[in-house]
Amino acid sequence: MAATVDTVERVKKISVETYKYGFETDVEMDRIPKGLNEDIVRMISAKKNEPEWLLDWRLEAYRRWTQMEEPDWAKVSFPKIDYNDYYYYAAPKSLADKPKSLDEVDPKLLDTYKRLGIPLDEQERLAGVAVDAVFDSVSVATTFKHKLEEAGVIFMPISEAVAKHPELVQKYLGTVVPTTDNYFAALNSAVFTDGSFVYVPKGVRCPMELSTYFRINAQETGQFERTLIVCDDDAYVSYLEGCTAPMRDENQLHAAVVELIVMDNAEIKYSTVQNWYPGDENGKGGIYNFVTKRAQCRGVNSKVSWTQVETGSAVTWKYPSCVLQGDGSQGEFYSIAITNNLQQADTGTKMIHVGKNTRSRIISKGISAGRSDQTYRGLVKMLPKAQGARNFTQCDSLLIGDRCGAHTVPYIEVANPSAAVEHEATTSKVSDDQLFYCRQRGMNEEKALALIVNGFVKEVLQELPMEFAVEAQALVEISLEGSVG
Amino acid sequence: MLSIQNLHAQIEEEEKAILKGLNLEINPGEVHAIMGPNGAGKSTLGNVLAGKDGYEVTEGSVFFKGQDLLALDVEERAHVGLFLAFQYPVEIPGVQMLNFLRTCTNETRLARGLPELSGMDFLKLARAKAADLKINPDMLKRSVNSGFSGGEKKRAEILQMALLEPQFAVLDETDSGLDIDALRIVSEGVNALRDGKRSFLVITHYQRLLDHIKPDHVHVLADGQIVRSGGPELALELEERGYVDYEKAA
Numbered sequence: 001m002a003a004t005v006d007t008v009e010r011v012k013k014i015s016v017e018t019y020k021y022g023f024e025t026d027v028e029m030d031r032i033p034k035g036l037n038e039d040i041v042r043m044i045s046a047k048k049n050e051p052e053w054l055l056d057w058r059l060e061a062y063r064r065w066t067q068m069e070e071p072d073w074a075k076v077s078f079p080k081i082d083y084n085d086y087y088y089y090a091a092p093k094s095l096a097d098k099p100k101s102l103d104e105v106d107p108k109l110l111d112t113y114k115r116l117g118i119p120l121d122e123q124e125r126l127a128g129v130a131v132d133a134v135f136d137s138v139s140v141a142t143t144f145k146h147k148l149e150e151a152g153v154i155f156m157p158i159s160e161a162v163a164k165h166p167e168l169v170q171k172y173l174g175t176v177v178p179t180t181d182n183y184f185a186a187l188n189s190a191v192f193t194d195g196s197f198v199y200v201p202k203g204v205r206c207p208m209e210l211s212t213y214f215r216i217n218a219q220e221t222g223q224f225e226r227t228l229i230v231c232d233d234d235a236y237v238s239y240l241e242g243c244t245a246p247m248r249d250e251n252q253l254h255a256a257v258v259e260l261i262v263m264d265n266a267e268i269k270y271s272t273v274q275n276w277y278p279g280d281e282n283g284k285g286g287i288y289n290f291v292t293k294r295a296q297c298r299g300v301n302s303k304v305s306w307t308q309v310e311t312g313s314a315v316t317w318k319y320p321s322c323v324l325q326g327d328g329s330q331g332e333f334y335s336i337a338i339t340n341n342l343q344q345a346d347t348g349t350k351m352i353h354v355g356k357n358t359r360s361r362i363i364s365k366g367i368s369a370g371r372s373d374q375t376y377r378g379l380v381k382m383l384p385k386a387q388g389a390r391n392f393t394q395c396d397s398l399l400i401g402d403r404c405g406a407h408t409v410p411y412i413e414v415a416n417p418s419a420a421v422e423h424e425a426t427t428s429k430v431s432d433d434q435l436f437y438c439r440q441r442g443m444n445e446e447k448a449l450a451l452i453v454n455g456f457v458k459e460v461l462q463e464l465p466m467e468f469a470v471e472a473q474a475l476v477e478i479s480l481e482g483s484v485g
Numbered sequence: 486m487l488s489i490q491n492l493h494a495q496i497e498e499e500e501k502a503i504l505k506g507l508n509l510e511i512n513p514g515e516v517h518a519i520m521g522p523n524g525a526g527k528s529t530l531g532n533v534l535a536g537k538d539g540y541e542v543t544e545g546s547v548f549f550k551g552q553d554l555l556a557l558d559v560e561e562r563a564h565v566g567l568f569l570a571f572q573y574p575v576e577i578p579g580v581q582m583l584n585f586l587r588t589c590t591n592e593t594r595l596a597r598g599l600p601e602l603s604g605m606d607f608l609k610l611a612r613a614k615a616a617d618l619k620i621n622p623d624m625l626k627r628s629v630n631s632g633f634s635g636g637e638k639k640r641a642e643i644l645q646m647a648l649l650e651p652q653f654a655v656l657d658e659t660d661s662g663l664d665i666d667a668l669r670i671v672s673e674g675v676n677a678l679r680d681g682k683r684s685f686l687v688i689t690h691y692q693r694l695l696d697h698i699k700p701d702h703v704h705v706l707a708d709g710q711i712v713r714s715g716g717p718e719l720a721l722e723l724e725e726r727g728y729v730d731y732e733k734a735a
């Protein structure tokens with residue numbers, strides 16, 4: 001059998017065998033009834049003790065959502081989602097009366113994060129990284145709170161921020177991604193539960209990496225997190241999100257909204273390691289991942305970079321974007337997307353150049369294996385005032401086996417003659433000859449594939465914060481592990 | 486060292502027989518040259534020895550240092566000391582040559598029960614071996630064989646051989662695409678590895694390579710068999726007369 005055919009055979013088996021995050025935590029849950037209607041929205045808001053304005057905001061979003069249609073332009077297909085067949089709020093009972101310290105947190109929950117490689121207790125914490133751990137609809141704990149407070153950085157679950165810093169939340173929430181931006185953003189606005197809020201005041205360089213770890217555990221429960229990061233003038237923060245879920249036969253819904261706001265000379269580096277359960281080798285189960293992520297570079301010379309390593313989810317619909325308003329602002333998008341078995345991903349970015357001399361850079365690396373299908377969809381738009389704006393796009397696809405698909409759909413709109421857009425794209429295949437060559441030199445097939453794939457993605461891996469680059473590289477290898485031999 | 490007996494092999498997909506009863510004995514320290522018309526099966530022999538997918542051995546046996554070579558996986562054959570310098574070295578875009586070489590070397594060392602070399606030690610070793618072959622150190626930073634000239638590719642093959650220290654190497658038309666200077670450098674690289682124990686099977690069309698790498702035996706491979714064997718003088722004769730006799734016979 002030719003090596004790549006063999007590869008495909010092996011690839012088919014792996015997600016199930018190697019998805020080591022697929023365990024379930026058995027804790028007593030507090031849920032609100034299944035289904036979605038205005039009462040459910042009210043119940044979520046009540047659970048969170050929200051102020052009136054936020055409830056109204058949610059209800060408005062809900063009403064608009066009921067009038068919208070699910071988008072159908074992405075190159076993905078899945079059975080019609082019954083939005084009434086999900087739970088929209090699930091939280092471990094033990095968290096109901098807000099544990100004050102980790103000692104009061106249910107050890108089962110702490111153990112869950114430990115197994116996921118995200119220790120929350122004092123001694124074992126990742127040095128230099130503050131973590132907000134979100135379990136289904138609520139935050140379990142946030143580490144290093146004290147140290148961050150000293151620096152003036154606000155990092156807390158968004159529900160806590162609504163109570164403690166309502167003026168900031170109200171000022172910025174929904175200003176980057178309006179409630180009616182798209183179907184999934186409207187849904188999220190109506191039912192979002194937890195997520196992180198970050199505010200870095202003027203001139204502050206956040207002293208550590210911030211990280212949120214999202215875990216979907218409960219059955220038939222959607223996760224709708226909302227993240228809002230504001231970086232004031234001359235401030236800097238690096239933020240990372242990670243995600244996993246247990247293996248389940250039914251599909252689970254995840255529709256997040258992330259809003260980033262960057263003021264003058266400020267910078268946000270946002271990294272994602274997304275490893276939601278991708279479904280089994282026959283495409284059963286897995287997460288539907290419909291995410292709206294957008295950054296507004298409001299200030300002059302502000303900068304945002306999105307770096308993502310996407311290996312999980314059954315269906316991905318995700319286009320982290322940058323609106324480059326401030327003159328001289330910069331947007332970057334570095335992406336590694338891996339699809340295997342029957343995974344489908346339609347992902348890319350949007351770079352909207354509004355201000356003068358704005359710059360954007362897109363490096364996308366897509367790897368398709370098994371019978372998966374992947375589309376890069378990207379928009380580069382130069383508005384009339386984007387004098388001297390520049391974009392560079394490099395979009396590479398790597399195929400493993402011959403039953404997977406890779407597509408590139410670039411949209412380019414230029415309304416300023418001085419703006420320049422450069423687009424490069426390549427498609428290549430891991431060939432039998434490459435694997436044979438490596439093996440003749442003493443590598444086994446797994447090592448050979450890892451070497452080839454790592455060579456393909458290294459440009460993007462380098463963009464991840466050090467603490468996570470190693471983990472991400474391991475994830476890239478695991479996602480394709482056993483895929484040869 | 487290597488004992489090939491009555492080897493028959495075919496292309497798996499087409500069931501097309503390529504090797505049709507090939508016999509060859511190679512002792513430690515010997516250099517054997519194989520010459521023969523295009524399409525005779527020379528590269529196929531190298532590929533079958535190395536264990537490439539897509540070929541099926543239908544008859545015969547190959548023993549390497551007393552071990553049934555055909556029972557081993559591709560990488561195991563490499564680990565026990567078999568090296569194939571490719572006629573067409575394969576490009577691997579994005580993978581840095583140095584990283585590739587280090588992975589090859591360390592995987593092989595581990596398999597042979599030797600400790601891995603540290604990044605620093607390996608770098609020194611690779612630079613020294615590259616210098617012997619007059620390889621520009623910048624080449625080590627480029628992607629494996631990508632955009633290499635024909636000559637650079639062949640030199641890189643010899644560099645890999647020097648790092649992996651095989652017991653037995655098949656050089657498949659390593660001389661083609663080399664100018665006179667490169668030919669000399671590559672030959673010196675090969676000769677440097679001739680230690681009286683290591684053996685070589687040199688596939689070539691040209692006598693000029695054999696001026697540099699002196700063979701102990703020369704064979705003519707035509708239509709999947711060794712049809713004639715002799716000493717170095719046979720290469721001279723072939724150079725003069727070509728393969729007409731053997732093509733007719735085939």
Ligand SMILES: Nc1ncnc2c1ncn2[C@@H]1O[C@H](COP(=O)(O)OP(=O)(O)O)[C@@H](O)[C@H]1O
Nearest residue numbers: 496503521522523524525526527528529530539
């Ligand atoms: N993978 C392959 N698929 C089909 N035919 C092949 C393959 N490899 C070799 N052949 C055929 O086998 C014969 C011998 O090829 P080869 O061993 O490359 O010859 P040589 O190296 O002596 O020129 C040729 O007819 C060639 O076309």
Ligand SMILES: [Mg+2]
Nearest residue numbers: 527528529572
């Ligand atoms: Mg040949």
